[in-house]
Amino acid sequence: MPAPHMTSAEFRARGREMIDFIADYLDSVESRPVLGPVTPGDVLRALPAHPPEQGIAAGADSWEAVFRDLRDTILPNLNHWQHPRFFGFFPANTSHPAILAELLASALATPAFLWVTSPAATELETLVTDWLGEALGLPEPFLSRSGPGGGVIHTTASEASLTALLAARHRARTRAGAGPFHPTLYTSTQAHSSIVKAAMIAGLAHGPDDRTHVRLIDTDADFAMDPGALEAALRADRAAGRTPIYVAATVGTTSSTAIDPLRAITRVVRAESPGAWIHVDGAHAGVAALAPEFRAILDGLELCDSLCVNPHKWLLTTFDCDVFFLRDRAPLIEAMSITPAYLRNEASASGRVLDYRDWQAPLGRRFRALKLWFVMRHYGLEGLRAHIREHVRLAALFEHAVRADPRFEVVTPRTLNLVCFRLTPSPGETPARADARNAELARRLNASGFLYLTSTVLHPPGQPPRTLLRMAIGGAFTQERHVREAWACIQKHASEAQG
Numbered sequence: 001m002p003a004p005h006m007t008s009a010e011f012r013a014r015g016r017e018m019i020d021f022i023a024d025y026l027d028s029v030e031s032r033p034v035l036g037p038v039t040p041g042d043v044l045r046a047l048p049a050h051p052p053e054q055g056i057a058a059g060a061d062s063w064e065a066v067f068r069d070l071r072d073t074i075l076p077n078l079n080h081w082q083h084p085r086f087f088g089f090f091p092a093n094t095s096h097p098a099i100l101a102e103l104l105a106s107a108l109a110t111p112a113f114l115w116v117t118s119p120a121a122t123e124l125e126t127l128v129t130d131w132l133g134e135a136l137g138l139p140e141p142f143l144s145r146s147g148p149g150g151g152v153i154h155t156t157a158s159e160a161s162l163t164a165l166l167a168a169r170h171r172a173r174t175r176a177g178a179g180p181f182h183p184t185l186y187t188s189t190q191a192h193s194s195i196v197k198a199a200m201i202a203g204l205a206h207g208p209d210d211r212t213h214v215r216l217i218d219t220d221a222d223f224a225m226d227p228g229a230l231e232a233a234l235r236a237d238r239a240a241g242r243t244p245i246y247v248a249a250t251v252g253t254t255s256s257t258a259i260d261p262l263r264a265i266t267r268v269v270r271a272e273s274p275g276a277w278i279h280v281d282g283a284h285a286g287v288a289a290l291a292p293e294f295r296a297i298l299d300g301l302e303l304c305d306s307l308c309v310n311p312h313k314w315l316l317t318t319f320d321c322d323v324f325f326l327r328d329r330a331p332l333i334e335a336m337s338i339t340p341a342y343l344r345n346e347a348s349a350s351g352r353v354l355d356y357r358d359w360q361a362p363l364g365r366r367f368r369a370l371k372l373w374f375v376m377r378h379y380g381l382e383g384l385r386a387h388i389r390e391h392v393r394l395a396a397l398f399e400h401a402v403r404a405d406p407r408f409e410v411v412t413p414r415t416l417n418l419v420c421f422r423l424t425p426s427p428g429e430t431p432a433r434a435d436a437r438n439a440e441l442a443r444r445l446n447a448s449g450f451l452y453l454t455s456t457v458l459h460p461p462g463q464p465p466r467t468l469l470r471m472a473i474g475g476a477f478t479q480e481r482h483v484r485e486a487w488a489c490i491q492k493h494a495s496e497a498q499g
């Protein structure tokens with residue numbers, strides 16, 4: 001008996017219903033609490049523990065019941081990342097054009113691992129990564145059209161940083177030949193945990209606290225990597241017979257959006273350890289380079305080896321979409337390429353096509369280029385720049401409001417769309433007490449359901465660590481009124497936390 005597929009007529013009917021459901025959700029998400037009042041196990045208890053033997057196709061269940069479960073059980077127990085007053089972590093943008101592309105990609109269901117398995121998906125990926133690279137003002141070698149480098153779409157920045165590390169190790173080991181090889185990695189104390197995790201996955205670090213193989217470089221007072229400290233670490237390791245293979249700089253650190261000084265870092269690396277791979281993690285902030293006035297964040301990139309940016313954070317492209325750019329793709333392809341008989345084909349052998357399976361760890365890959373293409377075609381570069389600029393403007397507005405209220409202080413310089421702030425310590429207040437008050441303020445704000453923001457701990461050189469609140473303004477649907485309403489809410493709760 002064939003599988004009881006949904007008929008095309010029913011698909012059309014349910015599809016229309018689903019589009020309405022999505023449009024209604026996004027139109028009304030603002031009226032929901034940002035965080036669902038969920039406790040662990042709520043969803044598991046509300047739904048059947050075992051799968052149905054007979055489904056909708058056999059008449060034992062119905063799409064009405066599915067939609068009811070979505071309305072009654074799933075949506076109320078979600079955190080609404082698309083809520084315009086979601087200011088936690090970094091944003092996870094979506095947009096209507098990207099949603100349409102995801103729908104189509106799942107219909108085409110084409111695993112584009114070789115050019116020959118999906119020619120149009122491959123070539124669209126080449127085109128759209130070049131579009132984005134050009135729009136960000138990347139140096140020509142990072143674009144596929146110019147030859148040695150190019151962009152590829154990965155799931156996440158974590159995947160890109162790991163992949164860059166594998167290419168870096170391959171290149172360094174090849175150069176070392178039969179000589180001694182004691183690889184060491186460098187990143188700042190403020191780097192995202194995915195960098196150390198990449199070292200763990202690659203078998204280069206023995207655990208998160210392995211400081212022999214991963215050097216965490218100190219930052220300056222603004223939490224950007226200190227090139228002098230990097231220089232000292234590289235020099236000491238070289239003198240001790242170690243091989244620096246990978247330096248990961250961050251453009252937009254997770255805690256405070258600090259921007260590591262790429263040009264100074266490249267000078268130091270090229271002088272002390274010319275063979276080391278320089279990877280730039282621009283997961284959140286990298287896309288700001290779309291606007292020429294923010295392009296300085298990537299100054300020095302021409303001397304780096306790779307860059308990753310996440311359109312799925314702040315560029316309206318539904319998760320997952322990380323664009324990983326390389327100045328020279330050869331070391332990556334050498335590190336990743338293995339061709340069993342069943343993958344051999346004329347097109348690959350001709351050398352005239354790109355096979356993106358060689359640019360990543362998995363074989364299969366989704367047709368992600370489609371959503372970035374839809375987003376770029378719908379918004380145009382002008383629209384995308386407006387998106388970035390508006391959030392930076394709103395962050396400046398918020399910062400101004402915080403500075404004007406003596407109960408608060410801004411803790412780190414605002415570089416783009418994140419404001420790090422906290423309740424001003426009272427005279428004589430211990431750091432622990434000040435931290436506790438800020439943590440309590442965050443707890444109350446988030447429990448209100450009106451807005452959501454996250455806290456972090458920063459450790460300024462020579463001072464005790466500080467707990468602070470992060471206001472990340474980048475939601476796809478966040479407007480000025482949402483920021484003003486959030487600030488009013490924060491002020492109201494601050495009065496209560498003061499007491």
Ligand SMILES: Cc1ncc(COP(=O)(O)O)c(C=O)c1O
Nearest residue numbers: 156157158192252253254281283
């Ligand atoms: C600077 C930075 N790098 C990497 C990541 C991880 O991103 P992904 O989930 O795409 O791996 C984050 C997440 O916020 C980040 O802030």
